[in-house]
Amino acid sequence: MTKFWIVMQQVYKKNVKSGSWLFLVLSPLLFLGIAVAVGWFVSQTAAPAKVAVITDQPAVVRALNKAADGDVTYTAAAKTTANRRLTAEKIDGILTVTTAPTLSATYVERANAETGVDTSTLTAVLSQLKLQQTAAALNLSAAQVQALVTPAQVKKRTVAIEAGKQVAKNDTTALVNRGFASVLTVFIMVISIVYGSMLAQEIATEKGSRIMEILLSSVSATTQFFGKLAGILALLATQLVVYAVAGVVAWTWASRQAFVKQLLASVDLSVLWSMTSLLAILFFIIGTLTFAVLAAVCGSLVANQEQVNAAVMPISLLGMAGYMLAFMAQTGDAALIRVASYVPFLSIELMPVRLALGHATMGAAWLSLAVSVVFLAGFTWLAVNIYRTNVLVYSDAGMLRGMRKAFTIWRAERRN
Amino acid sequence: MLELKDLTKTFGPMTAVDHESFTVAPGEIMGLIGQNGAGKTTTFRMILNFLTPDSGTVTWNGQPLTRADYDMIGYLPEERGLYPKMRVQDQIIYFARLRGMKTADIKAQIPAWLERFQVKGKLTDKVKDLSKGNQQKVQLIATLIHMPKLVILDEPFSGLDPVNASLLQDGIMMLRDNGAAIIYSSHDMGNVAAISDHLVMLRNGATVLNGTVDAIRESFGRTKLFIESPLDEAALRAFEGVTALTQHGAQFELTLADPAVGQRIFAAATAGGYIPEFRQVPPSLDEIFRMKAGADHD
Numbered sequence: 001m002t003k004f005w006i007v008m009q010q011v012y013k014k015n016v017k018s019g020s021w022l023f024l025v026l027s028p029l030l031f032l033g034i035a036v037a038v039g040w041f042v043s044q045t046a047a048p049a050k051v052a053v054i055t056d057q058p059a060v061v062r063a064l065n066k067a068a069d070g071d072v073t074y075t076a077a078a079k080t081t082a083n084r085r086l087t088a089e090k091i092d093g094i095l096t097v098t099t100a101p102t103l104s105a106t107y108v109e110r111a112n113a114e115t116g117v118d119t120s121t122l123t124a125v126l127s128q129l130k131l132q133q134t135a136a137a138l139n140l141s142a143a144q145v146q147a148l149v150t151p152a153q154v155k156k157r158t159v160a161i162e163a164g165k166q167v168a169k170n171d172t173t174a175l176v177n178r179g180f181a182s183v184l185t186v187f188i189m190v191i192s193i194v195y196g197s198m199l200a201q202e203i204a205t206e207k208g209s210r211i212m213e214i215l216l217s218s219v220s221a222t223t224q225f226f227g228k229l230a231g232i233l234a235l236l237a238t239q240l241v242v243y244a245v246a247g248v249v250a251w252t253w254a255s256r257q258a259f260v261k262q263l264l265a266s267v268d269l270s271v272l273w274s275m276t277s278l279l280a281i282l283f284f285i286i287g288t289l290t291f292a293v294l295a296a297v298c299g300s301l302v303a304n305q306e307q308v309n310a311a312v313m314p315i316s317l318l319g320m321a322g323y324m325l326a327f328m329a330q331t332g333d334a335a336l337i338r339v340a341s342y343v344p345f346l347s348i349e350l351m352p353v354r355l356a357l358g359h360a361t362m363g364a365a366w367l368s369l370a371v372s373v374v375f376l377a378g379f380t381w382l383a384v385n386i387y388r389t390n391v392l393v394y395s396d397a398g399m400l401r402g403m404r405k406a407f408t409i410w411r412a413e414r415r416n
Numbered sequence: 417m418l419e420l421k422d423l424t425k426t427f428g429p430m431t432a433v434d435h436e437s438f439t440v441a442p443g444e445i446m447g448l449i450g451q452n453g454a455g456k457t458t459t460f461r462m463i464l465n466f467l468t469p470d471s472g473t474v475t476w477n478g479q480p481l482t483r484a485d486y487d488m489i490g491y492l493p494e495e496r497g498l499y500p501k502m503r504v505q506d507q508i509i510y511f512a513r514l515r516g517m518k519t520a521d522i523k524a525q526i527p528a529w530l531e532r533f534q535v536k537g538k539l540t541d542k543v544k545d546l547s548k549g550n551q552q553k554v555q556l557i558a559t560l561i562h563m564p565k566l567v568i569l570d571e572p573f574s575g576l577d578p579v580n581a582s583l584l585q586d587g588i589m590m591l592r593d594n595g596a597a598i599i600y601s602s603h604d605m606g607n608v609a610a611i612s613d614h615l616v617m618l619r620n621g622a623t624v625l626n627g628t629v630d631a632i633r634e635s636f637g638r639t640k641l642f643i644e645s646p647l648d649e650a651a652l653r654a655f656e657g658v659t660a661l662t663q664h665g666a667q668f669e670l671t672l673a674d675p676a677v678g679q680r681i682f683a684a685a686t687a688g689g690y691i692p693e694f695r696q697v698p699p700s701l702d703e704i705f706r707m708k709a710g711a712d713h714d
Contacts, residue, residue, distance in 0.1 A: 006513050014502070210497035214558070217464050217491040217568075218514035220483055392466055408428050409467075 003219040004227045011202060011231025016238065024194060025239045029246055036250075048073045049115030050090070051107075052082035055097040060129060064095075067125045072117055086110065093117060103130040178330065181356040184280055185326040188349050189319050191236065192288055196295035196315040199232045203299030203391075204308040212391045221388040229292055236288065279365050280352035286372045287348025291315060293376070293383045294345075300390035322349035333359040342368045344375040385410065417441045418463070418566060418597050423472035425458055425621075432458040434621040435472070440597040440614070442565070445588065447612035448601040449625075451709050454618040456601040457494060460568050463599075464491060476566065487516035490564030490591075494571045494601075496555050500544035504535075504554055507543055511558040522561065529557045532590075533583055549580055556584065560591060567591055569600035573607050585611055605701040615701075617708055624708050633698035640700075641670040641678055644693035645685035655681055667693060 015021050049072045053061050064074040074095070077085070085091045086108070093109035103126055109115060135145045159166040206212045215224055298311040326349040329337045333354065341350040341360065351368045354360035360368075389410040423436040433455040440446045448456050461467045463474050465481055476485055498507055505526060512522045526539065533553040537546045543554065552575060560567070569588075573581050581604075588611060592598055602608050608615065609629055617625035625632050643652070644667045652661060652668055657677035662669045672678060678696045685691050699707070 003514060006510075010510055014499075205499075206497075209500070210493055210495040211499065212497075213466075213493040214491060214497070214511060215514065216466060217489055218486050218511070392461065 004223050004230070007219060007224055007227025008231040008234065011228050012234050015198065015202075015231075015235050021198075021235065025242055029243075049092040049113065049117055050075070051093045051095055051115070051117060052077035052085060052091050053095045053097060054079050054082055055095075055099075057097070057099060060097050060126075063125050063129055064122070067121055072115060095122070097126070103133065177356045177358070181326075181330060181353040184352055184356070185323055185349050188284055188287060188352075189323040191284075192291040192348070193316050193319040195232055195236050195288065196291040196319070197312045198235070198295075199228060199292050200295040200299035200312045200315060201308055202228060202232070203296055204302040204311050207300060207391055208302055208304045208306075208308065216391065221391060222384050225296060225384055225387050229289075229296065232292055233288070275362060276352070276355050279355060279362075279369065282369055283348045283352050283372070286369065286376055287345075290344055290348070290372065290376050290379065291319070293380050294318070297383045297386050297390070300387045318345045322346045326350050326353045329353050329359065330357065342371055344372050344379075347372055417477060418599070419473075419475045419478075420459070420463070421473050421475070423459070423462060423474065424470045425455075425462060425467060426470055431621050433462070433469075433618075434623075436616075436618070436621075436623055437472075438614075438616050438623075438626060440599050442595045442597050443592055444613045445592050445598045445600070445611055446614040446616065447608040448599060448616050448618065449603070449605070449608060449705060450601075450618035453620075455621040456618060457570060458621075459618070460491075460570055460599075460601075463568060464489070485566075487562070488565040489515075490559045490562065490567045490596075492556065492559045492569045492572055494574075496552060498543045498551060498555055498558075501542055503540050503542055504537060504546070505539040507554065508558050508561060512561050515562040515564075517562050525561060526557070529561055532587065533557060533580075549576065552576065553580070553583075556587065560587060563591070563594060563596075565596055567596050567598040567600075569598070571602060572600055573602055573604050581607065605705055609701050617705065619708060625704070629701065632704065633701065636698050636704060638675045638678065638696045638698050639672045640697045640703075641668075641672055641681065642693060642695040642697075643668050643670065643681065643685060643691075645691040646688055647681075647685050651684075652681070655684075 048068075051072055051074050053064065053074050053076050055061065055076065058076065061074050061076045064072075068074065079096075082091070082094045086094055089110065092113035092115045093107060095105055095107045097103070097105045105122065105126055107117065107119065107122060109117065131145065131149065140148075206215065219227070295312075295315050298314055299308075302308055302311045322345065325337060325340050325346055328334070329341075329350060330353065337350065337354070338360075340346045341354055341364075347368045351360065351365050355362075355365045386406070389406045392409070418440040420439070421437050423433055424431070425433045436455070436459060438446065448459065450456050458467065462469050463481070465474075474481060502510075505523070508526055508529075509519055509522050513519060530539075533556060535546075535550050535553045535557070537550055543551055546554065556572070559569070567588075572584055572588075576584060585607065588598060588600070612629055615625060615627065615629050615632055616623060627635070649661065649663065649668070652658060652670060655677060657673040658670050659673050660671035670681075675696070682694055685694065
C-alpha cells in the first residue's frame with residue numbers, strides 16, 4: 001500500500017470513529033426521523049370524532065358522512081339520547097339541523113374534544129343540500145343550477161424568462177426553486193465549514209504537537225497534504241452516501257403515503273433533475289475542495305495547539321460571508337451579488353442560488369465554475385508550497401510572524 | 417555511510433550552518449553537540465531533506481538521500497509529539513507503516529520493544545493516559561521499531577531520568593551493533609562521552625571540534641591534575657604554570673598551563689615516597705564544551 005493510502009486511511013479511520021463526526025452525520029437524520037415518527041404516530045392513533053346529528057332528514061347524515069371522509073362519524077340520534085351521550089362524554093359533539101323555515105344548523109362541541117369538525121365544511125355541505133332543495137322547489141333544471149352556481153373565473157400564469165423567451169412555470173416552481181436554493185446554501189456552508197475545520201484541526205494538531213516532523217521524515221509533504229485532503233473528502237463522501245441511502249429508504253416509504261402523493265402532484269420538482277442541479281453539485285465539489293485546501297494552509301500556520309481556533313477562523317468567515325451574500329441574493333440581484341458570484345470561495349454558495357432563482361444564465365454559471373476550477377488548480381499548487389514551508393516553522397509570536405518567517409525560508413529554498 | 421560535505425545554510429542574513437563536514441559509518445555513533453541555536457537541528461533538517469543547503473552535499477552510500485530512503489530512517493525530533501487520543505498500539509502501527517512495515521510484523525514486534533524499554537501501560541491505553549516518561553518511550557519505539565539504518569535523534573536524553581537514560585543508551589547500542597549509523601545531539605556530556613565514537617561540536621554554525629572523543633580530549637593536552645599528596649595548597653600554588661586550583665577534601669584539582677608542569681609536581685610530591693593519588697588527564701568533555709561554547713563571550 002502506498003503512503004498516500006496509509007495517510008488517507010489514518011485520517012479517515014480516526015475521524016469516522018469520532019463522536020463529533022457521527023453526531024454531524026446522524027443528528028439531522030435522527031431529528032427528521034423523530035419528527036416524521038411523531039407525526040405518523042399521531043395520525044395513526046387519532047380515532048374519528050363522533051358527532052350526533054339531530055335531524056328529520058336522513059339525507060343530511062349521508063351527505064355529512066360522505067364529506068367527512070372518515071375523519072368524523074355522523075350518526076342520527078334523538079335529542080335526549082344525544083344530550084345524554086354528550087354529557088357522558090361518549091360523543092364529541094351534537095349537530096342540530098332544522099329545515100324550516102330555511103335550512104340552518106347549530107353545532108355544539110365539547111371543549112376538550114379537539115375534533116376535526118370544521119364549520120366551513122359543515123356550511124358547504126348544508127349549502128349544497130339547500131341548493132338542491134331550492135332548485136327542486138323552483139323546478140330548475142340541472143343546467144340552470146349549474147349556470148347559477150358557476151363563479152367568474154380568474155386564472156394566473158407564472159412565466160420565467162429563459163434565453164429571451166417566456167417559459168411557462170407552474171405556480172409552485174418559484175417556491176420550490178427558492179426552497180432548493182436556501183437548503184443548498186445552508187448545506188454548502190455547513191459542509192465547507194465543518195469539513196474545512198476538521199482538516200485544519202487535523203493538521204494544526206499534528207503541527208502543534210510536533211508530530212509533523214516525524215511524518216515528514218517518512219512521507220513527503222506533498223503526499224501527506226493530498227493524503228489528508230483525500231481522507232477528509234472520503235469522510236464527506238461517506239456522509240453523502242449515508243444520506244443517499246437514508247433518502248432512498250425514506251422515499252420508498254414516503255412515496256406510498258397518500259399525503260406525499262398529493263403534495264408531489266401539486267409541485268414542480270423539475271429543478272431537482274435539471275442542469276441547475278448538476279451545476280450545483282459541481283459547484284459543491286469544487287467549492288468543498290477549495291475550502292479544504294484553504295483549511296490545510298490555515299492548519300499549517302499554527303505553532304501550538306492554542307492557535308488552532310484562530311487558524312480555523314478564515315474558513316468560518318469566508319463560509320459565513322458566502323452564506324450572507326446568498327441570503328441577500330434571494331431578495332434581489334444587486335451588482336455586489338453579481339460580481340461576488342464569480343469570486344472563488346463566495347461563488348460556490350452564490351452562483352447555484354442565483355441560477356436556481358433564475359437570476360443568472362447557464363453560461364454565466366459555467367463561466368463562474370471555470371473560474372473556480374482554474375483558481376483551485378493554482379491555489380492548490382501554491383498551498384502545497386506554503387504547506388511544505390510552513391509545517392517546519394514555529395513562531396510563538398503569532399501566525400503573522402510565522403508567515404513572514406515561512407516566507408524567508410521559502411525564498412531561501414527557492415534560491416537553491 | 418552518511419557523508420556531509422561542506423554544508424552551508426543561510427536564512428536571510430543569518431548563517432545557520434557554515435561549511436560543515438563529517439561522516440558517520442554504519443555501526444558508528446556520532447554525537448553532535450553545541451548550544452541552542454548552534455545549528456544542530458538545521459543540520460538534521462538538511463540531512464532529512466526538509467531544508468535544501470545553499471551549498472554542499474548530503475549523501476548516503478555516495479548517493480543523495482531520496483524518498484526511497486525514507487523507510488530506513490529513524491528520526492526523533494527535539495520536541496516530542498504523539499496523538500494524545502490514539503491508543504499506544506495504533507500509534508506505533510501508524511508510524512511504522514509509514515516506514516514501510518506490515519501491520520502484522522509490527523504487532524508481532526511491539527511486545528518485545530515495550531519490554532526492552534520497560535514501558536508501563538497497556539497497548540490499548542490512550543497515549544495521554546501514560547506518564548510523560550512512558551510517552552517518551554513509546555515515541556522512541558515508534559522511531560526505532562523498523563530497525564532503521566540511519567538513526568537521527570535530536571536530544572534523545574532530555575527529560576529522561578538516569579534509569580531510563582541508560583535504557584535508551586542500551587537501545588542505541590543495540591541498533592549500532594545491528595549496523596545502523598547513528599547521529600544524535602545532546603547537552604549531557606556524560607552520555608556523549610559514554611556512547612559516542614565520534615563527536616562534532618558546532619558554535620554559531622561553525623564546526624569547532626571534530627574527531628573521536630579521546631582524540632579531541634588528548635588534543636587539549638593533559639592539563640588537568642588531580643593530586644593527593646603531602647604538598648599543601650601554598651606549595652602547589654608556588655609551582656609556575658598552575659593557573660587554577662580547587663580543593664575537594666584532601667584532593668586538589670589543578671589546571672596547568674603546560675602538561676610538562678605535571679612532571680615537576682610529581683617529582684616534588686613523591687620525594688617522600690608513596691602518595692595516594694596522582695592523575696593527569698585531558699580536560700573533560702564538559703569542560704571542553706564550556707571552553708568552546710564560551711569562547712565568543714570572552
